[in-house]
Amino acid sequence: MSDLSVDEPVDVASAAGELMWELMSRPWGQVSPSVYETGRLVTLAPWLVGHNDRVSYLLGTQRPDGSWGELDGYGLVPTLSATEAMLSALLRGDSDIDPAVLTESAARGLRVLSRWLDETPGPALPDTPAIEIIVPALVALINAHVGSLPRLEPGAREPLRLPSGMSDAPLAAIRQRVASGAVLPEKLLHALEVAGESAVGCPAVSPTPIGTVGASPAATAAWLGHGTPPDPGHPARRHLEAVALRHGGPVPVGLPITVFERGWVLSLLARAGIAFDVPPEMLADLRAAIGPSGTPAGAGLPADADSTSVALYALSLLGMPQEPDSLWAYRTPTHFCTWQGEQGSSVSVNAHVLDAFGQYVAARPTAFARYAPAIGMLSAWLRDRQRADGSWEDRWHASPYYATVSCALALREFGGPASEPAVRKAVRWVLETQREDGSWGRWTGTAEETAYAVQLLLLAGEPGGELAERGRDAAARGYRYLLRSAGGADGPALWHDKDLYLPMAVVRAAVLAALHLAQESRLVVDYIGQV
Numbered sequence: 001m002s003d004l005s006v007d008e009p010v011d012v013a014s015a016a017g018e019l020m021w022e023l024m025s026r027p028w029g030q031v032s033p034s035v036y037e038t039g040r041l042v043t044l045a046p047w048l049v050g051h052n053d054r055v056s057y058l059l060g061t062q063r064p065d066g067s068w069g070e071l072d073g074y075g076l077v078p079t080l081s082a083t084e085a086m087l088s089a090l091l092r093g094d095s096d097i098d099p100a101v102l103t104e105s106a107a108r109g110l111r112v113l114s115r116w117l118d119e120t121p122g123p124a125l126p127d128t129p130a131i132e133i134i135v136p137a138l139v140a141l142i143n144a145h146v147g148s149l150p151r152l153e154p155g156a157r158e159p160l161r162l163p164s165g166m167s168d169a170p171l172a173a174i175r176q177r178v179a180s181g182a183v184l185p186e187k188l189l190h191a192l193e194v195a196g197e198s199a200v201g202c203p204a205v206s207p208t209p210i211g212t213v214g215a216s217p218a219a220t221a222a223w224l225g226h227g228t229p230p231d232p233g234h235p236a237r238r239h240l241e242a243v244a245l246r247h248g249g250p251v252p253v254g255l256p257i258t259v260f261e262r263g264w265v266l267s268l269l270a271r272a273g274i275a276f277d278v279p280p281e282m283l284a285d286l287r288a289a290i291g292p293s294g295t296p297a298g299a300g301l302p303a304d305a306d307s308t309s310v311a312l313y314a315l316s317l318l319g320m321p322q323e324p325d326s327l328w329a330y331r332t333p334t335h336f337c338t339w340q341g342e343q344g345s346s347v348s349v350n351a352h353v354l355d356a357f358g359q360y361v362a363a364r365p366t367a368f369a370r371y372a373p374a375i376g377m378l379s380a381w382l383r384d385r386q387r388a389d390g391s392w393e394d395r396w397h398a399s400p401y402y403a404t405v406s407c408a409l410a411l412r413e414f415g416g417p418a419s420e421p422a423v424r425k426a427v428r429w430v431l432e433t434q435r436e437d438g439s440w441g442r443w444t445g446t447a448e449e450t451a452y453a454v455q456l457l458l459l460a461g462e463p464g465g466e467l468a469e470r471g472r473d474a475a476a477r478g479y480r481y482l483l484r485s486a487g488g489a490d491g492p493a494l495w496h497d498k499d500l501y502l503p504m505a506v507v508r509a510a511v512l513a514a515l516h517l518a519q520e521s522r523l524v525v526d527y528i529g530q531v
Contacts, residue, residue, distance in 0.1 A: 010483065012516040016269055016276035019508060023265060024279050029257035029298065029503065033250035035061055035068045036134075036499035039081030040193050040218035041244070041251055043088040043141075047229035048221070049241050052096050053249025055089060058082045059105055066108030067116075070492070070500060071443055073125045074398065076116055078499050080138035083109030087145040103151045110146070113160055122166030127344065127395045128496050130191035136168040137194040178202055186302035187339060189214030190254070191498060193222035200225035208299045210256070211239030215300035216498075217251040253497040259289050260297035263310035265509040267355075270317035271409075272455070272513035273520070283320055286311050294326040304339045305330035306349045306396070309356040316356070321363040324356050324371075331374070335381045338396075347385050348394045348403050351410040354378040358414030379415035382407050383422045390429030398494045399442045404429070405452040412460045423460050430456050431470050438477030446492060447485035448507045451514035454478040458517040479518035482511055 022030070038054050045051075061082075062068055068082045069075030086106035089097055117139070125131055143159045146152060162168065171194060178184065178195040184204050192199045192214055199205075199222040207213050213220040213236065220236050230237045243251050262282060269276055289295040294308030305327060312324045330336045336353045338346055357371045357378070386392055386407070387400075394403035408426035411419035430440070430453045439445025440453040454475050461471040485491075491507065493500035 008483075009519050010512075010515050012512050012519065013275055015508075015512055016274050019265065019269075019505060019512070020276060020279060020282070023262055023505060024282060027258050028255050029261040030505045031252035031255055031257060032493050032502035032504065033057065033247045034253035034493075034497075034499040034501055035078035036081040037216070037218050037253045038250045039078070039085035041221055041240075042085035044193065044218065044221040044226045045224070045240065046089075046092065046094065046226065048237075048244055050244045050249030051094075054244075054251075055085070055094070055097055055102075057250040058085060059101065062105055062108070066112040068109075070398070072398075073120060074128075074500055076113075076120070076125060077128065077131060077134055077138075079109055079113055079116075080135065080142065081499075083113060084138050084141050084145070087142060087149065090149055090151070091145060099151065103149075106149075107152055110142070110152070110160075113142075114158065117160055117163055120163050122163040125163065126398070126496070128500075129498055130194065131498075132166065133171045133174060133194045134191065134498060135166060136162055136171045137196070140168070178204070185341070186214075187341075189219055190216050190301060192216070192219035195222065199223055207236045207239070209235075210299055211235035211237075212256070212300040215254050215256060215298050217243050217255070218498075253499045253501050254298070254301075256298035256300075257503065258298045259286065259295050259307050259311055261503060261505050262286055263307060263314050264503070264506045266314040267310055267317060268506070268509040268513045270314060271459075272516050274512065274516045278318060283315065283318060287315060287320060287322060290322065290326055292326055293329050302339055304349075305336050306338055306346070306352055309349070309352040312356040313352065313359050316359040316363050321360050323367075324360050327353055327356060334377075336378070344395060346395050347382060347392045348396055348406040350378050350382055351406040354382070354410040354414050358410070375414055376416075379411060379419055382411060382415070383419060386422050386425065390425035390427075392426075396496045398496065398500060399446075399449050399452075401430075401440055401442070401449040401452040402494070405456045408456055408460050424462070427457065427461055427471065431474050434474050434477065438481035440478070442494075443492075445481065446494070447482055447511050448491050448494060450478050450481050450485070451507075451510040454482065454514035454518060455510070458514075458521055475518060475521070479515065482515055482518075485511065 035058065038057055041048060042054050067075045067079045069078035083106055086102045090099060090102045139160045139162055146157045175195050175198050179198040181203050189205060202223060205213055205223055213223045217240055220240055224230050224236050243255055266278065290308060290311055294303040294305065295311055296303045297307045308326055312322055315322050335345055335350050338349050354375060357375050361368050361371050391400040392403040392407045393400045397403060404426050408423050412423045434440055435445045437445055439450045441449040457471045457475045462468060493502040495501050495503060
């Protein structure tokens, strides 16, 4: 038996109501600052409000070993960006920043980069968006800088090498295409900053009505250029100023994320059975966002199967089912792609498509024949990609707990009897990986990952099965950990973009969902009362 003391339950309904108000009052979304994106603005937009605060943010987030970012290769992109930003500030002679401090920071970053790039093969790096063009672009910039900085110690002026197996050919092809003025794929706009000088005023690129290019501060700044500041009334400048003021200078890796945030928050709360009032205009906006090819996560991004399927699933759960025909655009012979031309595949995207089809059929049983073949295909494809230990891993999140809860819950609800062994295997994996303090996590225990584990145990566990007692114990310990986590929105960034990011409202919704399920579970409540 656990020796944890009894804690007061959370008023989940009130917290969900507050979350709805926040989503309406901040429609662009709530996203953590990004080292990568902030570093790009230090280089590309020194004229932008908050410049010194961005430099201070980078200096303050550098690790003792000289790196930035997380483990397992996730630090390479932010460390390249921050180091290059320090070098750019030195070369410009930014007057308000101590050159000695910048020099020391850049030298430490260069030392760790030299070691990482020599030791880490390209295929071993995380599958984060645009990494294959971001790394060569930043390595080239850094190598162009170091020879011009005599303050750097001789060892720090050695050119950096690309990781083995990585080429600069894709970057060269993209730069050639941007320079040609040809129409660019929408997904490329999110990383337009890699195009260098060709990005400045590129005639094939137009900011959205809110002023963003590719929902990326770095891409927007690259399009504006780093010379003479644009007119104060320029929509792109006004957009960057608004984004920079969000965190007092540092900027997120992507904004806006309106549809993504609302779809995930609504589906997490509704799937858990939380009673909450959804603003009617939020549902109307979500429904209106879904066009013939689906919906993007936010303005400036391409439509994708993930945002589309989660929005459709949320609408069905909340009593507004909409025909999911737009998802057929993403079907391949074997699975559903995130967008056309995707390299690789995502288990979480396919799990969300399964949710969307399955929940729509539950609301509209006459549609069963139309969607049953795809539901069967998706279920089999997901089962085939389960790892031997019972988990799944995914290209859109650093944690296997996110991928596993996405796949296991979709299979449990819509995968049929053939999926039951896979779901049980996932539950067993969750039970076997809980930490001593009751949490779960890839690198350390986090509220977000613990929330996913608790959801899986309470939505997919078997109350009378062989794992029932272990599941009750584990869920109760996880619940107690969540009560101590103060909402979990300040946890580490785990979501994949150019840099890892934390969608604060989404994580809060995941924690609320887990708390509600635990508080509604008599097994957990009764168990806590015994300890």
